[in-house]
Amino acid sequence: MTSSLSSSAKKIVSLLEKYPADKVKHYASFKFSQIERFCNIGSLPIPKKVLEEQAIEQKKQQKMVKIDVKKLKRMIFAQEDATPDFKKELFDTDILTQQFKSLKSIADNKWADVYKVDKKLLEPKGNPNYYSRLMKDINNGGQKRESIFEAFRTVITGKY
Amino acid sequence: MIPRQINRAVLKQHGAASLVGRRLQSKKVSPKELVMQSHLPKIENPDTPDKDIDPKRRLPKPAYEAKGFKVPEWKLAFGEVLVNLFRIDMDNVRAGTMGGVKYYQMCKDQSLQFKNDPLSETATFWYQTLGLPRTFGQWFQITGLHVWLLFVRMRAMPFKVGKNYQQKLVDNFFRDIELRLSEEMNVLSGQIRESYMKDFHSQLLGITFSYDEALASNSDAVLAAALWRNMFNGDKNIDNVKLEALVRYVRMQLYVLDKICDRAFGFGDFEFVSPNETIDPLTPEEEQKLKEATHQKYEPASGKTLPSNRSKLSLDE
Numbered sequence: 001m002t003s004s005l006s007s008s009a010k011k012i013v014s015l016l017e018k019y020p021a022d023k024v025k026h027y028a029s030f031k032f033s034q035i036e037r038f039c040n041i042g043s044l045p046i047p048k049k050v051l052e053e054q055a056i057e058q059k060k061q062q063k064m065v066k067i068d069v070k071k072l073k074r075m076i077f078a079q080e081d082a083t084p085d086f087k088k089e090l091f092d093t094d095i096l097t098q099q100f101k102s103l104k105s106i107a108d109n110k111w112a113d114v115y116k117v118d119k120k121l122l123e124p125k126g127n128p129n130y131y132s133r134l135m136k137d138i139n140n141g142g143q144k145r146e147s148i149f150e151a152f153r154t155v156i157t158g159k160y
Numbered sequence: 161m162i163p164r165q166i167n168r169a170v171l172k173q174h175g176a177a178s179l180v181g182r183r184l185q186s187k188k189v190s191p192k193e194l195v196m197q198s199h200l201p202k203i204e205n206p207d208t209p210d211k212d213i214d215p216k217r218r219l220p221k222p223a224y225e226a227k228g229f230k231v232p233e234w235k236l237a238f239g240e241v242l243v244n245l246f247r248i249d250m251d252n253v254r255a256g257t258m259g260g261v262k263y264y265q266m267c268k269d270q271s272l273q274f275k276n277d278p279l280s281e282t283a284t285f286w287y288q289t290l291g292l293p294r295t296f297g298q299w300f301q302i303t304g305l306h307v308w309l310l311f312v313r314m315r316a317m318p319f320k321v322g323k324n325y326q327q328k329l330v331d332n333f334f335r336d337i338e339l340r341l342s343e344e345m346n347v348l349s350g351q352i353r354e355s356y357m358k359d360f361h362s363q364l365l366g367i368t369f370s371y372d373e374a375l376a377s378n379s380d381a382v383l384a385a386a387l388w389r390n391m392f393n394g395d396k397n398i399d400n401v402k403l404e405a406l407v408r409y410v411r412m413q414l415y416v417l418d419k420i421c422d423r424a425f426g427f428g429d430f431e432f433v434s435p436n437e438t439i440d441p442l443t444p445e446e447e448q449k450l451k452e453a454t455h456q457k458y459e460p461a462s463g464k465t466l467p468s469n470r471s472k473l474s475l476d477e
Binding site for chain 1: 201314315316320321322370372375388
């Protein structure tokens with residue numbers, strides 16, 4: 001029983017590893033938190049590659065945000081649970097297969113393919129550069145400033 | 161004209177059987193049913209306790225939100241005369257009445273709830289089926305998601321009109337939040353209310369940004385992560401079936417918004433797909449039928465349209 005549990009958890013973890021990492025830093029990462037969770041459920045070690053990736057991201061975060069939130073939290077709340085409770089006892093192979101199926105269809109872009117959206121929304125008539133400019137900024141990590149002329153254009157025309 | 165209704169009508173005309181073959185197997189499962197299939201019991205998130213506030217006073221519902229509300233005939237006739245006489249730009253007026261009032265009401269009613277009151281059909285999906293906490297912040301998140309969906313469509317309208325619609329929608333949204341905070345949540349200090357409003361404003365920026373990123377990168381995984389952060393409050397013990405159902409729900413709305421033309425959307429004929437409904441992608445013939453029906457409705461062959469129904473919005477896209 002436990003071996004089948006850990007094998008299905010392993011399948012989920014290897015699927016989650018293929019998920020794209022967040023391009024912009026947020027307060028939590030879906031990919032890493034779920035990998036941690038399913039590793040815990042299947043009593044697997046967290047893959048080395050993931051740990052390395054996480055360490056790099058954390059370093060980036062420290063560069064951007066000067067305040068160490070975790071350190072502050074530790075100072076204010078004396079006892080903080082090191083590992084969250086993942087309710088391991090609730091899971092069985094059936095549930096894990098269901099979770100895998102859902103994560104798989106998300107990874108496969110299933111619903112984006114079924115409900116395809118045209119150019120009409122992706123290159124909107126009123127603001128045709130909106131999404132391309134947004135993606136450009138995101139791919140630059142949101143750190144690059146635009147030139148003064150572009151800023152003026154945005155303010156005057158109101159178009160992003 | 162709403163694509164979903166057309167689709168249903170088309171299905172009826174042709175007989176559903178002829179179209180069944182092309183349907184995907186999973187398509188008959190609505191987001192709500194998809195969640196019901198999950199066997200994972202609900203795991204409480206200690207970070208977001210389900211603390212519902214009992215409002216001291218309730219905001220009175222405006223008369224136009226009542227069912228079967230009708231403007232008296234003489235008022236309508238008077239309005240038509242005024243519009244005709246002063247050549248009022250109705251696209252501008254409609255931004256307020258449709259974009260601001262009607263569409264905001266649709267967004268807000270999705271998840272509006274009061275303690276000890278029975279939940280509406282859509283609210284049942286959000287609070288019971290998905291198990292989200294019944295709080296003001298959660299209501300804001302759900303409304304924000306729907307407001308973003310409308311933003312996406314409004315961007316695809318002509319710039320001046322679309323911007324106007326967006327502005328009116330946001331204005332109404334924040335006016336309503338402020339009223340709810342002071343009347344229902346009993347936040348009496350204006351300063352505190354202001355700080356909450358600023359917080360909600362930056363949250364709306366975050367919502368728009370993260371969902372826009374997901375739409376532009378055309379990836380379900382990015383959308384799922386954005387929904388997980390915003391709707392599910394970054395819950396580590398999330399049921400991923402629920403997440404998939406929500407991804408599907410959002411994609412379904414985007415599909416309908418993509419198929420509806422500017423004119424129909426501007427006239428307030430869009431309607432969110434309910435979580436316990438499914439829609440099928442339209443075939444080219446059905447799309448043609450949809451176009452014909454829209455033309456017939458907004459520019460009938462007789463060529464007679466009321467002054468208030470004049471519009472420059474496109475009928476084809």
